[in-house]
Amino acid sequence: MSTALLWSTQYIATILVGLAVSLRILHKERRVWANNLLTIYSILISAWSLSVFIHRTTPYLEISEFFFRAGAISLFLAQSIYLCMAFSIRSPKKRYLLATLPSFVASILYLGYGEFRFTYTSFGWSYNLAGDLLSQIARGVTNEAYNLAILLTLYLLYRGATNPLLKRKLSILLFTYLIFQFIGFSVTNLLLVLGGDVPPFGGILHIGTFIAMGYALTLKPRLTPPYLPPADFSGRYSRFLNRLLEALPGEALGQRYVLFTQFVKETDIEPYVRYVGDQPIFAESLPPTIVSTIEKTLDYLYEHKLVSLLDSYLPVINAAYTKLSTHEAHKLDEVLLKRVEFLTAGDIFYGIDGGRLMQKIEVDKSLNNVSDTEAALRIYKRILLATFSDFIDVLGSELLNRLLLYDVLKDIDADVDGHISISKCLEKHKQDPPMKIITIFNSFLSSAISQAADTAPRVANVILGKVNRILELNWRRATKLGIITTFRTDFADLISEPLTLPLLNEPVTAETFKASTLILGQPLEENAGQAILLEFTTASHLQMVLRRLAIEALAKGYETAVFTRRGSAVEEKLKPLDVQFIYLTLTRRSETEASKAYISMKDPSEVLAALTELNLSSKSLVILDNLTDFILTIGFDKAYTFLRHLVEIAAETEATILLGLNIEAHSKQEVAALESLANLTVNLETKIKTLER
Known part of the structure; x- marks a missing residue:
């Protein structure tokens, strides 16, 4: 060479x-x-x-x-x-x-x-x-x-x-x-x-x-900070700071350490942060500006999209509550309630001060756009966050040991501080069916609550009350996933007060889920794909039946759509419920007045088109409260053809379609023809006494 x-x-x-x-x-x-x-x-x-x-x-x-x-x-x-x-x-x-x-x-x-x-x-x-x-x-x-x-x-x-x-x-x-x-x-x-x-x-x-x-x-941090008691405020803040440091980007060139320094300055904690080895330590039992610091920290996490770090900051917030005066605690409440959307997006809102702030909101929509498996995991995470301190009071550290005994739950990152993270668990089990998650969590909760009920009945009642409140706030996803139904079954011996869904005046009890069996002869789920004729002579009976069936459908997570006239008695009866109304009119609306909620009942094709837009499935309930109106408006022949299309749509989509028919307004031949076409016919007058008991 x-x-x-x-x-x-x-x-x-x-x-x-x-x-x-x-x-x-x-x-x-x-x-x-x-x-x-x-x-x-x-x-x-x-x-x-x-x-x-x-x-x-x-x-x-x-x-x-x-x-x-x-x-x-x-x-x-x-x-x-x-x-x-x-x-x-x-x-x-x-x-x-x-x-x-x-x-x-x-x-x-x-x-x-x-x-x-x-x-x-x-x-x-x-x-x-x-x-x-x-x-x-x-x-x-x-x-x-x-x-x-x-x-x-x-x-x-x-x-x-x-x-x-x-x-x-x-x-x-x-x-x-x-x-x-x-x-x-x-x-x-x-x-x-x-x-x-x-x-x-x-x-x-x-x-x-x-x-x-x-x-x-490739240099790595050296030395480990000295052990700090989990319940100590400075210890909790130190653990949060180290988790924040690990989460910031740019380890190699040191960008994360520059960002961390900026965070320390922006949140006014620079006087209280020192280093042991290469790791930050919070060296103050409770700084006088803690409410302002929490506010600025939450804003920093929001601006930098670090929602995953909320899990680590929750123990800090809870430790602050234990040391704040009543006036300062009220100020902190206001700070947190102003950021409720961000805090619910990270789930920790449910764990703040033992879930106390849950009572100050009406509904939580943060799970609307997530997958079913993630929604199930996060609902149960919220239950754990709200009840963690109660379980610790009764079970102590055994609670963490119990988590390790269950599949799925053993992958939850939890410690005695009240830090609970499901990030790794979600990544590992994102392909699991939601019912697997629900079954395992219910088994764990049933065992833990039963033991709590034996040793501290008052605490067990508090836990169940918090669970009820969480399901109320997340009722739409909870019902769709079947959590409420299984919860009622798995905790039947423990529940003293029934769950009340938002906007309902009556509680959800075991009877709520039996309405379809009493009226239709079998559970609502088994009527999927059927067009059912509800024959009545007294309008109030139909209204009561439709309300009972709609409540059961909502409790089971059904999407419910109601075709009715504007101002009808059925609308008034169902208006408090979370159902979609499609109003049937005799005249077409002008473009300035028209709304997607209005369709002409003179043209059955418009009704069929509206049904198609609903994206019907086996978890859909459609109510057409007055088939008699259709027949008298467009004639029996057209109405008969329309009903045939409804039967086909129900079969194709597996939706359940309920049709109210006033049998006194039709001849026996017409009623018989309609009955032969429907999948199921129910005479409400024979059922009403059973329902009124």
Whole structure:
């Protein structure tokens, strides 16, 4: 192997080392802008290394000159990208890329107007400067300006760092750049320009740079903070700070430590934070500005979309409540209630001060757009959060041991502080059917509440009251998932007070779920895909039956739609319920008055189209309160054809369709024809006495 080729292998090694370091860092945190800039820097250095390798080893002068110029551009740009990377450690703003413009302009000027003299040495092709000094001066000034800017930026970051680990990282980066890039390249370039037959060291200098950078970027925190009692406010805050630090992006280049310092300053806790080893400790039992601090911390978590850290902050909030005066606690209530949407999005609202604030909201819609499995897990997480302190009072640390005995529950991250996180559990069980989650949680809760009832009946009643309240606030998802139905069954022996769903004047009891069996002869679920004729002679009987069936459907999670006249008695009866009304009219509405809730009953095709838009399924209940109106308005023949379509729609979608028919308004032949078409006919007059008992 020739001497030129042997010395030039350092550039191939530079490519391998540089890409290995940068890609490893990028693989861990791809979304961190500084890591992407580090990768771009290593790619540009790799391009320079490959160009220099070809420039030095090729036997042809023209090829050598071309790759020399290409490599020079890559090196100039790499230097400016390094400066952008240093800027991004403090603030990841893409406008810092404008700092590359001077290097690009200088490289064009340097290569476009500069003259070079190439000579072949024992180490391959080399060069020295010749001709116009303007381009040489421009290149030299730009190069030194970038070097000084990089060194100054790293130094200022080092001066401003409070975290010991960040200081170590920055000191290594600072001295690495000073020794290898600033001093090392200045010396080697000077030797080359002077024209001596000297070996190249550029690749070796970059290898040293990347190795030192790799060491700095992979440094981990050392030492562990001393143990702090879980119930202690400073201990809980310290654990939150460490979890926050771990969650912030940019571990490698130290961006997370800069962000953490900014957080400490923004939330006014800087006087109370010190470091033991590399980890932050909150060294104050309760700062006088704690309410303001909690407010600013929640705003910070919201602005930076760190909803997952709310789980870690809940123990801090609860610890604060134990030490605040009544006046300060009231102020904290106001702060939290103003942020109820954010707190319910993270579920911790249910665990604040033992769930006390649950009584101050009417409904929670934060689970509306999540998957069924996630909704089930989060409903039970909310139950655990609200009842955790009560269970701890009765069961102590045994509660945590019990969680480990159940599948799914053993993957919940929980500790005695009241910190409960289902992130890992959700990731592992996101494909599990919701009923599996429900069955396991109900088994756990039934066992735990039963033991609590044996030793502390009052506490058990408090727990059940909180569970009821959580199901009330989340009743729509809870009913759709079947949680309320199974809850009534699994806890039948424990429940003393029935659950009341929002907007219902009557409680949900075992009788609620038997309405369909009493009226239709079988549970509502078994009537899926059927069009059912409800024959009546007394309108109030129909209204009562429809209300009972609608309440059962809502309690079981059905989507319920009612086709009726505006102002009808059925509308008044069902109006308090969460059902969708589609109003049947005799005249078409003008465009300014029209609404999607109004359709013409003179055109059955419009009714059928409205049914199609409802996206019916086996969990859909459709009520057409007065088929008699249809028959008298459009004629029996058209109404009969319309009913045939309804029967087909019910069969295709598996929806349950209820049709009210006043049998006194029709001939026996018409009634018989309609009965033969419907899947099921129920004479309400024979059922009403059973329902009124």
